[in-house]
Amino acid sequence: MTFGYSSSARAEAPLIISPSHLHQIVKENQTVTILDTTWFMPDSPRKAYQEFQKRRIPGAQFLDLDEVASAHELGLKHMMPSGVQFVEACEKFGIQPSTHVVLYDDHGVFSSPRALFMFRSLGHRNSSILNGGLPLWDAKSFEVDANPPSLPPSKSRYSLPELDQNVIRSYEQMVANSELNPSTSVEAELVLDARPTGRFAGKDPEPRPGLSSGHIPNSFSLPFSSFLETKEGPQGSTYTVFREPSEIRKELDNAVGAAQAERIIKGEATAVTTCGSGMTAGVIWLGLQLLGAPKLSLYDESWTGYAMRQTSTREKA
Template identity: 30%
Template sequence: MTSPLITPADLAALDGVTVLDVRWRLGGPPGAELYREGHIPGAVYCDLDTDLAGPPGAGGRHPLPEPGAFQDAMRRLGVSDHRPVVVYDDVGSTVAARAWWALRYFGHRDVRVLDGGLAAWTGAGLPVAKEAPAVAVGEFTSRPGGMPVLVADEAAALATKGVLLDARAAERYRGEVEPVDPVAGHVPGAVNAPTTENVGPDGRFLAPGALRSRFAGFGIREGVEAGAYCGSGVTAAHEVLAMEVAGLPAALYVGSWSDWVADPSRPVATG
């Protein structure tokens, strides 16, 4: 299996690659500001809200974009079908994972995440730039279906017949706090697996064996159907990425909790 991760040294040595900076903060500051302060030379800024998601609504706060809209966004950022893509952020790859997943879902076959993000890059003594590069329009074609997805009913069923992971912090899973969505709690039967525990203190992913052991503790092993959700399908993509590093396939409930609670008839569990 080819790893979905790449080291700073390997990225620095790679020619002919499109690099996307997908830094983002819930509540700010805007990722574009962080990008202008300094980014990997040649990287192009990719916005989570407008490039990697559709408009918020019944499908959640970060629903899948329409294929045509995603194709247009990626072409504008210089993404092409036969050119490798590397994505990075500065928050343990939690946002970069959404870019990795979206590109994979829409058919790109060579996407990797910079393990450790911008901190790993600068920690390796590699340079940053403030100038935005000139971008040639890419030749990316959206082909939806490259990664497995779940809708609400399928997520509910998976929580009973397989393993559905809730990637949010434990207090949100338990329903003790809910800073974003109107209802607190979790999908009945889901298992809490905070995304933050997929990486070490340096923001790099745990080794594949360590990740396999972590997910085995939740009942996930070869042959067990697995999926993940979070608040709006961003950090859950990080869970899917971590499982891929571990060699375990998983589906993403893109709408996640923000979609689940949009229908008041859906059950909510706490504790």
């Protein structure tokens, strides 16, 4: 995969950069803010901030995606923040509108695409993810900081952004779209579900207690792992990186068919990504970005919100 970097204040940064390029940026003292955006599933014993305190890329700060988020009526986590919340986070980390922001996570690629979706959707296009995250940075033998984390830099000024309303879908929109057959209706948006196939099919349980599995009608199963390649790290650990675009395209073809995939790439159809809680939907969103798909959106509530609302509707009926 080809990576690049532009230091122009108003330039749009590459969607993905490699550890070698980030290392060169830091070495040349170019302006960059590095954020650890690691997030773990609710049933994981690991805690993201504790891991950050132990090991991180030098100079990195920790961005908690559950904290920089809007309150939700169903209690859902890491929903898209308001413009005010986003500004407060950027100013806390010393980020200005021209700052190149590099986002990474401790899985390789998992939660950093969701963070990139947030930055890009709120107009901060000078943002990238680090392919392979901290594990690949470490595998390249670049310095890892294990000292107590330093305080954030001095606060900056950041203008209030506007969310691109075309990139988020609501429950009502998803219900209306689910009534359209994507095989026969050119109006239908193509809904791509990033959860594992067993949960999509209703055979495996959801990790959130009491939540039914299954899928939104007329949606397609496209596990986020299909866009990623697993690598072996030190001491037998594993991490993920994005596959080459040609391989991502094959996975998309397998999921929706070559004809529908072509419609997505050409912008003839909008693709809406969804998952369990809106986190790994970002992986599919970014993979489609790498293919140049121009019409992409994300269902922020994802299956958790959809299933909870469906259950509530049935109970009231």
